Amino acid sequence: MTERLALFPLGTVLFPGLVLPLHLFEDRYRRLVGDLLERPEPRGFGVVGIQLGHEVGDGAAHxxxxxGCVAELREATRHPDGRYDIVTVGARRFRLKELDRSRPYLQGEVEYLPEEPGADTGPIARRVRRLYRLYRHRLGAAGDGPFDEAEPPDDPVAMSYVIAASLVLDGHDKQRLLECEDATLRLEAERDLLARENRILDVLPMIPAGQFLDGSFHPN
Incomplete structure (x- = not known):
């Protein structure tokens, strides 16, 4: 069964449970937020990654x-000129089945995806947690100051998404993690990525981590 969902093409991957603030200035997305604010809660739109093209301009995302992932609207501040600053939180993942480019903003027919822990998550979760601790320590040592030492949650699904969002990776790797069918597969992929990134940080400990991190706001 599919559902019609407003879409927001973005050069950032959103994961369930994670916060995404956005600064919106394009007319189409100002209208999208205005339409959402007229509806009862929960109010959501689909964040979907751009594989070819860019974020702004007519027909930018080819x-x-x-x-993708549903972004639930939690806060919206409208500026006098019509721009919005909004805060969203990732909710359900979806598979995009069909696009509709005929409206002021992009819409699509989407099919929501289940969130399954997968088989025997315990051993892989413990291994990933150890690698993640080492990664955060090395990344903090390479940057301008210590990173947050908070532990990821125990729930394997939530843990897999928190780690996926925290890793400093390119968009392809982030998208691959979002698309994993269950938490076990995602944690296995994160194990391999963390092992790779730890090797890199061990060899190149003086690269400032801050230059790789995304800013809090994404202009769209």
Whole structure:
């Protein structure tokens, strides 16, 4: 069963449970937020990765990822000139089945995806947690100051998403993590990525981590 959902193409991957603030200035997305604010809660739109093209301008996003994440609107501040600053939180993942480019903003028919822990998550979760601790320590040592030492949650699904969002990776790797069918597969992929990144940080300990981190606001 599919559902019609407003879409927001973005050069950032959103994961369930994670916060995404946005600064919106394009007319189409100002209208999207205005339409959402007229509806009862929960109010959501689909964040979907751009695989070819860019974020702004008419027809900018030429090819979109197949899997995205619903962004639930939690806060919206409207500026006098019509721009919005909004805060969203990632909710359900979806698979994009069909696009509708005929409206002021992009819409699509989407199919929501289940969130399964997968088989035997305990051993892989413990291994990933150890690698993640080492990664955060090395990344903090390479940057301008210590990173947050908070532990990821125990729930394997939530843990897999928190770690996916925290890793300093390119968009392709982030999208691959979002598309994993269950938490076990995602944690296995994160194990391999963390092992790779730890090797890199061990060899190149003086690269400032801050230059790789995304800013809090994404202009769209």
């Amino acid at each position: 090819r979109l990822a197949e899997v």
